[in-house]
Amino acid sequence: MKKKVILFLTLQFLIVIIMLFQYKMLRLIDYINVSFIIGAIVLFIGLATYILSTGFFDIFTVSMRKVFVKSSRLEDVKSMRAPSEIVSIPYLGILQIGGATILMMFIALIFYYL
Numbered sequence: 001m002k003k004k005v006i007l008f009l010t011l012q013f014l015i016v017i018i019m020l021f022q023y024k025m026l027r028l029i030d031y032i033n034v035s036f037i038i039g040a041i042v043l044f045i046g047l048a049t050y051i052l053s054t055g056f057f058d059i060f061t062v063s064m065r066k067v068f069v070k071s072s073r074l075e076d077v078k079s080m081r082a083p084s085e086i087v088s089i090p091y092l093g094i095l096q097i098g099g100a101t102i103l104m105m106f107i108a109l110i111f112y113y114l
Contacts, residue, residue: 008097011038012104028112035105042098049091055084 015034016026023030051057061083 004093004097007093008100011042011097011101014038015101028108032105032108032112035101035108039098039101039105042094042101044098046091046094046098049087049089049094052083052087053089053091055082058082058084 012035015031015038018034018038019026019030022034065080
């Protein structure tokens with residue numbers, strides 16, 4: 001939990017730094033724009049990690065290996081590990097941090113329109 005909070009605060013600090021470099025000032029609309037982009041990138045990475053770890057692409061990967069490899073090296077293809085075995089990154093924390101960043105963006109958006 002402490003690690004997630006530190007990563008979330010680091011992301012918020014990164015958003016402020018990007019705002020200062022890009023827009024040269026701190027405005028709410030700039031925070032909304034930058035936090036949406038950063039949050040979407042983190043969510044995309046988390047979702048891609050989740051999809052890879054579930055084994056969704058394992059059959060596709062094995063099939064493509066069989067198609068593009070000569071028949072003499074077919075044993076090598078069978079001994080290769082599946083993508084779900086290679087990706088062992090815990091995706092839940094990434095999704096929570098990305099979701100929290102998007103949630104902060106929505107809260108800022110509500111304040112912007114009030």
